[in-house]
Amino acid sequence: MEEELKNFIKVWVSAIISISYCYYASTRIKAGVFRLLSVLPVCALFLLFPLFFSSVHFSGSTAFFLSWLANFKLILFCLDQGPLSPLPSNLSRFICFTCFPIKPQQNPNPKNQIPKWVFAIKVAIFGVLLHLYEYKQYMSPTVLLVLYSLHIYLVLEFLLMLVKVLVFITLGCDLEPQADEPYLATSLQDFWGRRWNLMVPAILRPAVYTPVRRLAERKLNSDQALLLGVFATFLVSGAAHELIFFYFNREVPTGEAIWFFVLHGVCTVVEVAVKKSTYVRRWWRVSPAVSRILTVGFVVVTSGWLFFPPLIRSGMIVRLASEALLSIDFVKNKFFYFWAKNL
Incomplete structure (x- = not known):
């Protein structure tokens, strides 16, 4: 360490x-x-x-x-x-x-602030999650998949919160939230574009989506160019995740992460196209509760199919949990050493 x-x-x-x-x-x-x-x-x-x-x-x-x-x-x-x-x-x-992955907040709105008790609950859930890993040999693959998904979400949430606090101390300015309760997403477009890891779409939008759409509009109509821009954005995101997976396991990429984002890109494109249909807008209504279950369920299931397998095979998920426990022990030992030294 x-x-x-x-x-x-x-x-x-x-x-x-x-x-x-x-x-x-x-x-x-x-x-x-x-x-x-x-x-x-x-x-x-x-x-x-x-x-x-x-x-x-x-x-x-x-x-x-x-x-x-x-x-x-x-x-x-x-x-x-x-x-x-x-x-x-x-x-x-x-x-x-x-x-x-931060951005200064232009018009702070207290109503959009997430209560502190919500973060406290997430910390408690993370503690329980680490404890549950001791019994993973008794769990089904489905339960483990849910735990892995929750673990990665919480680690990212804590990491971004730490960065936000440190930058606030350094710069003294309010920052825009980097996630907006992704488990409440009512569609893939909502999940990827407005709730999950918001700095990524904020970067990919001017870097990939906009130039691809502008180039496509020379040959295609506006709607087709929009859909091509959305798909290209997911494709680039998949390539970036393959690179990050390489840093994790130092092995030749399997392509599964790219296929995961290609699948979500295709489904998001279909979703956007369907929403543009006047017939669908007029006759098809899905309650928010049902759409949330379908959206989050689709993300979790496809993650288990394509996103997590290379991480599980390389042992990254196991290392992630053991490192979290090791870090906690390291901090505890340093704290008690400092406390005993100054007693």
Whole structure:
């Protein structure tokens, strides 16, 4: 654990130095090809950083924050687009908005704030979840699948909450929520576009969806171009997940993650097309409760079919649970050592 922490510090200090270079050097170059050329070495470096870790949590978070989102943000920045345009007012903001999946909140609305007790319940559920892993040999594959899905959701939720708190302390500004209770989604479009991991669609929209749609509109009608843009976005997201899976297990990608997102892309495209039908809007009504069960159920079932198998085969899920328990023990030992030393 201590060696991993040392690598973590080295990687993130290097990342901050690299982003500082982009802020002070690349911004002096006019947006376009030459700015992109000045940023590409940083993007290549960010692709290497997750390889410095053996920990699932450290390699996964670094891959998600730097290899995926930060690289997309920097490429958009070279084109004067995305969350780094207009240029943040100072270096601290530029670093935070590049490194982390965050966005400043323009019009804070207290009604949209999630109560603190909800987060406390999630922490309690996570504690119970870790305890249940001790009895996983007695559980059916279906139950384990639900536990794995819940585990990944909660880990991501806690990670983003930690980032949000640290950035709030550093910058002193309100940030937009990064998830909106995805288990309440009433459709795939609602789940992927408005509830789950909101920074990802906010990045993929200008980076993939918009340019693909504009190119497609030269040959196709507006509706067809829209659907092609949606599908292309899911395809790129699948490729990015395959890259993250590679960082987890250092094995040749199986393609299952891409097929998972291709399936969801096709289903979302069909869903959008059906919603545009006047007949469907007039005659077909599904209650929110039923649509939520169908949506979340579809996500969980298809995850068990295509998303989780490569992670289970590589032992990543088992490592995820053991690392969480190891981290808790590490913090406890350090706390008691500090307490005993100062007693």
